[in-house]
Amino acid sequence: MEVIKKGELMVATLSEDQRCLSFTHREGGRIYRHKRALIASTEFASFSFPSLPCQVSSIPMETVPNPTQLAHTPSPPSTSLSLSLSPSPALVSRLKQFVTILFFAAVSVIVLGIIADIVIIWTLVNPRFPSFQVNSVELTSLNTTATNLELTASFDISVTIRNPNRKLSVSYDKLEVVVQFDNNNIASGFVEPFWQDVKSVEPVRIRLAADSQVLPRSMLDAIAAQRAHGEVALGMALFTEVRFWWHAIFRTSVRDFKLQCDPLHLVFPPNKKKSDIGRLQATSDCYLA
Secondary structure, eight states, rough: HHHHHHSEEEEEEEOTTSSEEEEEEETEEEEEEEEEEEEEEETTTTTOOOOOHHHHHHHHEEEEOOHHHHSSSSOOOOOOOOSSOOOOOOHHHHHHHHHHHHHHHHHHHHHHHHHHHHHHHHHHOOOOEEEEEEEEEEEEEEEOTTTTTTEEEEEEEEEEEOOOOOEEEEEEEEEEEEEEETTTTEEEEOOEEEEEOOEEEEEEEEEEEEEEOOOOOHHHHHHHHHTTTTTTEEEEEEEEEEEEEEEEEEEEOOOEEEEEEEEEEOOOTTTSSSSOOESSSSOOOOOOO
């Protein structure tokens, strides 16, 4: 049987009427199905294959790899997908770093925005310190003749404070007024804290008294000598603590200032007049000291 010698018999099936034999065999990596007719005998050793109606040509069923090729063909990679629900430590670390950087970036933007707003507002409002001017001073009850080196005097002082700022109000937490003679304090007092609006003028009146103020004899003699000539030169110092306010929302820290107001020339009337009141000859501006 030529066909069987060329390949390898795999399956042989005899039909019910024992006239046709069907079998399959593999050859050259292909599987063939054969169908042949039997004439006289069903023995496989003596059958022949005449050309009968039951004969069909060999039809390749499928192509299969050679066994030697199967031995050397690598198995395809597995296509199964392994899923893990927990993230890797490296991914977690990167996420933490990203969140940290994002947080600090947001904080930096907020801080820089606040600083920029403050700088812009501060530039726009352009804070300026208020101006002080002494308008009037009256000196009464001046007595330098005491034998125990004491000075007695009363001062009635009027000061005008101008706030030049268009956007800033000013609060005066402390205002101390000191009357001086030859840079020596002879009377002092405090003004109650007060508030000053933008672009406003605030008059302040201060009454001070030197009640038995002990002074050196040389100073008392100098005051008496000037009084005899009808004019006494005094000075005045202002010590203040202020805050600047923007719409009563933003405020600065307390700022300490010292202002000097001198000279203050007090003129007394001639002796023939009964009045013994010394008055400021001219207004005097105060300056930061």
